[in-house]
Amino acid sequence: MATKQQRLCMNQADGEAGYALNSAVQSAAQSWMKPAIEEAVRGLLNMKSTDVPNSMVIADLGCSAGPNALALVSTAVDAVLHHRQAAQHDQGPLEVRVLLNDLPDNDFNDVAKRLDSFQQSTQSSGLLLTTGIVPGSFYKRLFPNNFLDLIVSSNSLHWTSEVPKELKSNMIPMYDEDEGLRRARPPLVIQAYREQFRKDFTLLLKLRAQELVSGGRMVVSVMGTRDYLCITPWDTIIIPLNDMASRGLISREMLDCFYLPMYGPTDVELREIIQDEGSFEINEMQVHQVVKSLTEPNEQARAMRAVFEPMIVQHFGLSSDSMDELVRTLEKQLTPGSPHHTYLVGDRVFVSASLTRKF
Numbered sequence: 001m002a003t004k005q006q007r008l009c010m011n012q013a014d015g016e017a018g019y020a021l022n023s024a025v026q027s028a029a030q031s032w033m034k035p036a037i038e039e040a041v042r043g044l045l046n047m048k049s050t051d052v053p054n055s056m057v058i059a060d061l062g063c064s065a066g067p068n069a070l071a072l073v074s075t076a077v078d079a080v081l082h083h084r085q086a087a088q089h090d091q092g093p094l095e096v097r098v099l100l101n102d103l104p105d106n107d108f109n110d111v112a113k114r115l116d117s118f119q120q121s122t123q124s125s126g127l128l129l130t131t132g133i134v135p136g137s138f139y140k141r142l143f144p145n146n147f148l149d150l151i152v153s154s155n156s157l158h159w160t161s162e163v164p165k166e167l168k169s170n171m172i173p174m175y176d177e178d179e180g181l182r183r184a185r186p187p188l189v190i191q192a193y194r195e196q197f198r199k200d201f202t203l204l205l206k207l208r209a210q211e212l213v214s215g216g217r218m219v220v221s222v223m224g225t226r227d228y229l230c231i232t233p234w235d236t237i238i239i240p241l242n243d244m245a246s247r248g249l250i251s252r253e254m255l256d257c258f259y260l261p262m263y264g265p266t267d268v269e270l271r272e273i274i275q276d277e278g279s280f281e282i283n284e285m286q287v288h289q290v291v292k293s294l295t296e297p298n299e300q301a302r303a304m305r306a307v308f309e310p311m312i313v314q315h316f317g318l319s320s321d322s323m324d325e326l327v328r329t330l331e332k333q334l335t336p337g338s339p340h341h342t343y344l345v346g347d348r349v350f351v352s353a354s355l356t357r358k359f
């Protein structure tokens with residue numbers, strides 16, 4: 001029997017449980033990327049001024065929906081406008097094309113409306129801004145050869161192309177109820193995810209190197225960790241699910257075969273992968289602590305729902321009431337004083353990299 005494709009997308013943008021209202025932490029990661037995006041745009045425009053630039057193509061990978069979808073590309077377009085206003089002489093017309101990518105299940109209706117308003121807002125700026133939507137996996141070719149000048153991406157590239165096959169085939173769960181097994185198995189589980197991420201990120205770099213012009217830039221940020229043996233990015237959702245399984249509210253068997261396609265690398269790991277692949281110079285890498293005080297436990301729990309609900313509903317068939325119970329359980333676990341609190345608010349970071357496609 002063919003296995004059903006895992007439904008990887010955020011909750012639809014609108015509504016209380018939607019990604020638009022529940023993505024404050026991701027938005028903080030985007031603001032940390034602003035200086036690197038501005039620097040990349042300046043670099044591109046200065047480089048291009050020698051042969052009279054007349055166009056720039058910018059793409060965002062894994063844009064999702066809601067206000068975050070356009071945040072990075074608008075930072076880039078603002079930087080273009082700022083650079084041109086500061087220029088001493090008239091630089092002639094510049095055409096900017098903005099392309100937003102995500103998986104086909106994404107809420108592209110929301111993205112289309114935002115792109116339209118964005119385009120209208122730039123009409124008096126002197127730029128010719130055109131926009132487009134590019135559905136598809138960033139683990140496949142998305143754009144023509146030598147086409148893009150700048151790639152941006154936030155909070156998306158830690159999603160892997162699939163769950164490590166060896167975990168599924170050996171029926172090794174992501175999280176063991178048995179504490180002895182849980183302590184013994186993390187290196188095995190994490191190693192499988194580590195290898196999957198290395199394979200995927202290497203492929204992603206190869207594909208994007210073909211699509212970027214020589215000297216093209218890439219500024220990306222992923223959810224990571226300072227120490228991959230301490231905390232894994234899926235714990236915040238697996239631990240409350242485990243609590244619900246212990247109370248008989250969801251099936252233990254179903255939990256044991258629930259896998260999430262994601263991995264949070266350390267900055268050292270990410271650097272090694274980029275260097276080993278070899279298409280890009282690393283201009284800068286940064287690590288930012290996820291500031292939990294940005295949001296309250298209930299907001300953090302709702303943010304998890306916005307990200308994971310479609311996958312959880314698809315796998316467990318949970319009702320909206322059970323999803324509410326999951327959010328309440330996580331909220332309790334994230335509250336100071338809970339036995340899970342220290343672990344769940346552990347050393348989570350965003351790792352960002354500013355890269356240049358080698359000439």
Ligand SMILES: C[S@@+](CC[C@H](N)C(=O)[O-])C[C@H]1O[C@@H](n2cnc3c(N)ncnc32)[C@H](O)[C@@H]1O
Nearest residue numbers: 026062063064068102103137138154155156159
């Ligand atoms: C947490 S959201 C991040 C959205 C936005 N960039 C932000 O910073 O708030 C992650 C997005 O990555 C998308 N995504 C995951 N895997 C993908 C893939 N292989 N190709 C394209 N998009 C993917 C998901 O559908 C989701 O919309």
